[in-house]
Amino acid sequence: MTGNFMGERFVTASFGESHGQCIGTLIDGCPAGLPLSKEEVQSDLDLRKPGRAAIYTGRKEEDEVEILSGVFQGHTTGAPICMFIRNKAVDSRPYERFKRVPRPGHADYTARVKYGGFSDWRGGGRFSGRITASYVMAGSVAKKVLGFALGVETLAYSTQIGGIRARELSPEEIRESRYQNDVRCPDTAAADKMMKAIKEVMKEGDSLGGVVECLVLYVPTGLGEPVFSSLESDLSRALFSIPAVKGVEFGKGFNLTEMKGSESNDPFVLRSGRVVTSTNRMGGILGGISTGMPLILRVAVKPTASIHKRQRSVDLEDMVETEITVAGHHDPCIVPRVVPVVESVVAIVLTDHALRFGLIPPVLERDER
């Protein structure tokens, strides 16, 4: 398959460009009989939109979803589901220059080379963060399937922004508070500091990165296929499809490299007759297969590449070195907006694996009509 598709039994496609007609997704393999409404997808999409806080200076869009196919009488039909949002608040003029003078840290240069100058450069085209709206639409369906059939729950939040770290948080705290503030960090004290840090770099015309953590609860044991479709393999593939993600780790991740085996191994114990591990440094995955413990993963989000500060670049027409400043509206920190996107792609991958492993039937409930 080509790169805009992912999945084996729950297949997600992404299409559309930042300043083209629309951003859309095509989902094939969704079981029939899932109750699904436009409003549910919309409420997930709304989480991806920039907040109202001063730290969001980017483009404002309605992002109203239209479902083109695959849903009938309030339920999925088993047929492919196509959904999209229209692009409206579009001003492509500033981007004309980036085609010629590529922005450091952006795909302007690589897209131009790969597609011989034919790629849609307006707003970054296919390389805009805006394409993650297609993941969120597909993820909305996946979350619904997972919740309906298995009770699985995905909880992501900002655990670090600009070096400020959230304290350890319980699943309850994350569930209740992750969308309560603009940085999507359930630790209010840390959230305040993060807000301050973002406002500060805004003044400098600079940007910040951070880390999003995702917890997945009620994951059945046995998800994941050895070897090239281990849960870590397929999750990381999906997570790295989010623009700006440059690192992915599971459980204690890179910290494991400084532990001893006796410190990193999670002991097996019995709790109410069930086999669990007393710690979860492996993030709920052993041998690429879910253990039944919560999945834990973290993604590293680099600072927004579009900054107001003057940067060095090359004029690709005249082939001379030059400088560039990126004007216009860009969020100084996209970490909070990555939160719902991480939840989405994680749900997409888990739905696919649950279908592969036969845990979700092809029809979710019998129709009595």
Next chain:
Amino acid sequence: MTGNFMGERFVTASFGESHGQCIGTLIDGCPAGLPLSKEEVQSDLDLRKPGRAAIYTGRKEEDEVEILSGVFQGHTTGAPICMFIRNKAVDSRPYERFKRVPRPGHADYTARVKYGGFSDWRGGGRFSGRITASYVMAGSVAKKVLGFALGVETLAYSTQIGGIRARELSPEEIRESRYQNDVRCPDTAAADKMMKAIKEVMKEGDSLGGVVECLVLYVPTGLGEPVFSSLESDLSRALFSIPAVKGVEFGKGFNLTEMKGSESNDPFVLRSGRVVTSTNRMGGILGGISTGMPLILRVAVKPTASIHKRQRSVDLEDMVETEITVAGHHDPCIVPRVVPVVESVVAIVLTDHALRFGLIPPVLERDER
């Protein structure tokens, strides 16, 4: 496709079990006309074998490769290449217990649940580190294709073991010295300390983890497909198929999350008329597509799960908590042995992407016979 396959145009399959007949690979899509001998594959396989140093206490195998198909008159034919090594030095008795009392940090438990007790538990079966021999056989062919057609070179080495970090190293140093010592760290001073640290944990019956870094030189610009087959997506998928890997990062990876955009963006400059970046914090990838700069990636390897120390576990037959000590031969640190495996899977993914992008022809040279 199922999990034991990977790739679109250069497809690799893995088969075999740790204590079964063999470990093997099947490669489809290898261009015709590549000069290939059994000896070349063997020399790559030999790098994966445990060294002679005292820090390698694991099983000793000849690992002699047999090529079953796809090679004729010293060249690849374009037909599928099947290769395997026989398992010989096998003692499965200790593993019988792990089926009943799963080792912490191992796949004993998840494999049992997923396959209903039918999986081959001898030596860890499909979940043994030994299966990486199949990646190395396939990687050997991939490295040959990449080198022959494009001059691409993959250079991995141990950059950290048990908290001891190698200094910054030049590609030349890495190329020349990475296989010169038993820990596969070209920084001799660090290597000595790593050796000592490993010997120490051995005495304690414990184990260490670490980090493998991989540098890829002479990568053409334009490799990688948006969005779900970005270079980072496909590389991470392959890297997480290596047992014990729990984290993957590109360029400055998780360190980027504490930088500002002005510090992380790589400025574009001209060098001898070519567009390059003056720094390479992005690891040679922008928008999921190779920039033409060296690829840089790092993988986190957890400490060996099999340790001699007493650990808590559960007896799955009687469903009672118990304790387990893992006897037998296990390397106290597998980081050095992961080095050639990382090179292999990176080469496999890049070969696939170079074929997808049309940079490698289906026949590598015309036959004059």
Next chain:
Amino acid sequence: MTGNFMGERFVTASFGESHGQCIGTLIDGCPAGLPLSKEEVQSDLDLRKPGRAAIYTGRKEEDEVEILSGVFQGHTTGAPICMFIRNKAVDSRPYERFKRVPRPGHADYTARVKYGGFSDWRGGGRFSGRITASYVMAGSVAKKVLGFALGVETLAYSTQIGGIRARELSPEEIRESRYQNDVRCPDTAAADKMMKAIKEVMKEGDSLGGVVECLVLYVPTGLGEPVFSSLESDLSRALFSIPAVKGVEFGKGFNLTEMKGSESNDPFVLRSGRVVTSTNRMGGILGGISTGMPLILRVAVKPTASIHKRQRSVDLEDMVETEITVAGHHDPCIVPRVVPVVESVVAIVLTDHALRFGLIPPVLERDER
């Protein structure tokens, strides 16, 4: 992949339902730089629409195509192309009954069972002949790619309807006359008889089937991959995705089974220094690979299942035998409308194989903008 996707490097997806919002296609892997306009796709789509002749009594739709993505400044960008047509002339009432009392020869029954009653039954939903509009949209792009890059030309026509056979026809006759009459048979004498036969069954409330032949000119030698993606394998897979197709043959097909080897083998000869075969009973394919001779294939189209005559069926709610007559507008013979659909799916498969074999570059021409 799931069933609504096809292809490896030129991937086509089909979505939409007969009486839903729309019928659409998503294409991924189309090379960048192909000149493409909405008008070109529209003119191919118009060929699929029912003619004005008295033999077309089916639904009338505008079928105006909308291109949602992947085309910019008159050229393909290399990004996924999403296109669709809206459904407008929709009257779903008659179909309510078919959900309960399935039409013989239709998918009403199997769709109901497979999707647990949730499938969109209006107008046949995903099982309507109308979904072939998605193949034609994708085929339009494929034909453009094949023509632009390789000069390949696909020529289909009705070679038999209701037992009336066209005489042997030259490629020139087919090219010029296949869309000149309403039955799409370039043999005018046969065409007249076919028209008469169709009108006759119309009066009886019955229907006819027939055979569509497709000739493909200027096919490069070497297309097709052994073994499961032989040209015949992949073409037949695509051809059987056309509703009502129940047989596919290549070259002399089933007639070969009554020949001797000395009669069926095509001798190799030289023509202007090129290796060709003096006959073409194999239909331009040997060992699943194109010989460079014209491809020749034929598909068997069953009679339209929806007929006015009274038929036996079962009431699935009351579980009693009953009778059904299908009222409403249905073409008494869909063979002529299958003609452009066959051309489309053949072009889709050949484009995919030409890309796989490296005959079409990822960028079709350098952009000078």
Next chain:
Amino acid sequence: MTGNFMGERFVTASFGESHGQCIGTLIDGCPAGLPLSKEEVQSDLDLRKPGRAAIYTGRKEEDEVEILSGVFQGHTTGAPICMFIRNKAVDSRPYERFKRVPRPGHADYTARVKYGGFSDWRGGGRFSGRITASYVMAGSVAKKVLGFALGVETLAYSTQIGGIRARELSPEEIRESRYQNDVRCPDTAAADKMMKAIKEVMKEGDSLGGVVECLVLYVPTGLGEPVFSSLESDLSRALFSIPAVKGVEFGKGFNLTEMKGSESNDPFVLRSGRVVTSTNRMGGILGGISTGMPLILRVAVKPTASIHKRQRSVDLEDMVETEITVAGHHDPCIVPRVVPVVESVVAIVLTDHALRFGLIPPVLERDER
């Protein structure tokens, strides 16, 4: 995926060459817990071997299967199953000439062009009928899965050879008698005539083709995915991967094209409270999905291309026209040997679809060990 792989959830790969080391298959996705022995696979393989009758003049091989992986303690483990047979009775000398002067009707020419002269030409290499042994090994496992989990039964036989047709036969007759005579035709009278016809063409140094019919009993309703993975699509793809197959039809196939709708539609009726069709002209498939009636399909097998008669060809080195006679041992009619191959590929496709549709669990029975 590349061409030597097929399937989504039950994946089959084919490898090996006619005169190389071996012919093999790799199966991934086989459920764990299936009782499987080498002897069962061997007995299926033995059906593919040439009979002892005078009409089999081809190469004699032991074809002893070796199982390399995926089976443990008499059961499948869920891991990939690799199996192969060694090539032994090999005389490659006659083939050297065909590389230079390609045999009409064979892949000698197309293989040479596609692989730039590097393909293994010995014995036809990958294009030999011998590679169907890999299908039979995989098919043997598939038949076992289908029988074990669903009771599905595949029954193929020669229904026509050299123009001689078998009478209509009951499933019982086919089941009991299809392997009772050397032409694999359960109609003894027809079988005698077929034998005579084959002996006659042998004397002339010529060959015959024919038709293999396959009946599949106890197929569950609902197998098949719209649109590009309709049951007809996926079955035909697999059937056309059998060398010498040039046509495939389902139900009444090409005969449907001369019927009226009132003659071709199968009426729905009730039999013992189950919905069935009173006739089965559609071959058990409606809308690409199984109806629950027996599947019926037919494949056209062309006459053996290798004949002793003098034929015209081209010397590809000197580029002059010449003549060729094919000496050596070749079956004058391969139709009987195609019979078990058709059963095999049909079983492979149905197993895949039953897994996709969730009808076969990932573990076939709980292990009590």
